[in-house]
Amino acid sequence: MFPAIPAPVSPAPAPASPSVRRTAAVALAAALIGGLLASGITLVATDDAAPDSAEQAVVPEPEPLPAPAPAARTTRGEGLTQVEAVAAAVLPAVVQIELRSGDAQETQASGNGSGVIYRSDGHILTNNHVVEQADGLRVKFADGEIARAEIVGTDPLTDLAVVKVDSGDLPAIQIGDIDALRVGALAVAIGSPFGLEGSVTAGVVSALNRPISVGDGIRLPDVIQTDAPINPGNSGGALVGSDGRLIGINSAILTAGSPANAGVGFAIPANIVVRVADELISSGEVVYPLLGVSQTAAAASGEEPAGDGVVVGDVQAGGPADEGGLQPGDVITRLDDTPIGSFDDLILAIRQRDVGDTVRVTYRRQGEEQAVDVILVER
CATH class of the missing domain: 2.40.10.120 (Thrombin, subunit H)
Incomplete structure (x- = not known):
């Protein structure tokens, strides 16, 4: 279905x-x-x-589940596993x-x-x-x-x-x-x-x-x-x-x-x-904050290995990252104090913030570490 x-x-x-x-x-x-x-x-x-x-x-007749291993007794009910x-x-x-x-x-x-x-x-x-x-x-x-x-x-x-x-x-x-x-x-x-x-x-x-x-x-x-x-x-x-x-x-x-x-x-x-x-x-409804970056095509396909940071594939025009000066090719390594090793790390870190929060984005550009504060907007 x-x-x-x-x-x-x-x-x-x-x-x-x-x-x-x-x-x-x-x-x-x-x-x-x-x-x-x-x-x-x-x-x-x-x-x-x-x-x-x-x-x-066609869904077959369900097979009987194997008997579970003996579990610890509990005070919820005498004799119950x-x-x-x-x-x-x-x-x-x-x-x-x-x-x-x-x-x-x-x-x-x-x-x-x-x-x-x-x-x-x-x-x-x-x-x-x-x-x-x-x-x-x-x-x-x-x-x-x-x-x-x-x-x-x-x-x-x-x-x-x-x-x-x-x-x-x-x-x-x-x-x-x-x-x-x-x-x-x-x-x-x-x-x-x-x-x-x-x-x-x-x-x-x-x-x-x-x-x-x-x-x-x-x-x-x-x-x-x-x-x-x-x-x-x-x-x-x-x-x-x-x-x-x-x-x-x-x-x-x-x-x-x-x-x-x-x-x-x-x-x-x-x-x-x-x-x-x-x-x-x-x-x-649920409102999510937005940083305004996307990952590279290689990372999205799983071809780019995880490591120390996420390579920025694209920057949304007018978004927080763009306003903060981030560019494609920059490598985001931290969001505030949270280490970023994959794009999933970045997604999770952003979703744990609120719209209007100011976050510090640490990134590398041509081997040089930089940081910028940006204000997250509504997705």
């Missing part, structure tokens, strides 16, 4: 410095994990296939989002995804790619209740969206501490893969701060990688830690030409989710 872009299957590079890992990851292409069609068929489109030539694949306790606590806060197509008088189900109750007043988190093409939305809660939903706002740059139902006193998810998250920590994914609402899978946090591309020129520069099985329909669902708190919103999977789970899934970190969701709820 939603575009899937196959990932290259070249061997993973040996872990070197963080900047090298980030640059190698620029070549990764992740598939947005869209909803299952009502007929039980999911559409898969590669980046070199026209929409009308999309391949149809950690995953069982997490599932029991979180399931009520995860919903299925049904997409409707057609006019207001006659709509029919066209697919589904997942969502997470963000606020008890009816605000629900999901992915932009889940709702962006829907004519109408319905939400199915864990207790089976169904309610109509309206889109509050969407943010394609982070693939996040907020929808709202006319309900109150809902069981909202609790937000986790991303700064305390570590590689190897328990990760539990809850959502509606293949339309099977309330499905729970478990794995670990495989990596942090992973940059990925998801098509249409969209870069997610700072996502969580997990091996918790994630499949079509999990989009917008919860990724939670061992304490049952939200660590991310499931958004994409790495694929080698198939929409099936390959053990490499990606979630948008909870700190980004909260910032974006709060802005969408308050104003219906």
Whole structure:
């Protein structure tokens, strides 16, 4: 239903410095994990296939999940494993989002995804790619209740969206501490893969701060990688830690030409989710700051290795960088005190600022280090 872009299957590079890992990851292409069609068929489109030539694949009967390794007992409930306790606590806060197509008088189900109750007043988190093409939305809660939903706002740059139902006193998810998250920590994914609402899978946090591309020129520069099985329909669902708190919103999977789970899934970190969701709820849109530079073609294609800085490919006329005197060929090495080793580093550093902030850009020109203060403007 939603575009899937196959990932290259070249061997993973040996872990070197963080900047090298980030640059190698620029070549990764992740598939947005869209909803299952009502007929039980999911559409898969590669980046070199026209929409009308999309391949149809019949979804097989789901295979039983392997029994998880014994987990530590928890005080949440006597005799419960950690995953069982997490599932029991979180399931009520995860919903299925049904997409409707057609006019207001006659709509029919066209697919589904997942969502997470963000606020008890009816605000629900999901992915932009889940709702962006829907004519109408319905939400199915864990207790089976169904309610109509309206889109509050969407943010394609982070693939996040907020929808709202006319309900109150809902069981909202609790937000986790991303700064305390570590590689190897328990990760539990809850959502509606293949339309099977309330499905729970478990794995670990495989990596942090992973940059990925998801098509249409969209870069997610700072996502969580997990091996918790994630499949079509999990989009917008919860990724939670061992304490049952939200660590991310499931958004994409790495694929080698198939929409099936390959053990490499990606979630948008909870700190980004909260910032974006709060802005969408308050104003219906997210405002991003702009520096006004682009990367070189070689860097964009992954051919230019990461290193100490980012080579400026182009400077937007009249933008902050242009006003500050930056030129194509300059090498940006720092933004304030943040080292810049890749364009993803630069994107992330800028997105962590606000419109109107003054930032110091340190750069090299013909081997000489220079610095300039610029004021970020609205993107």
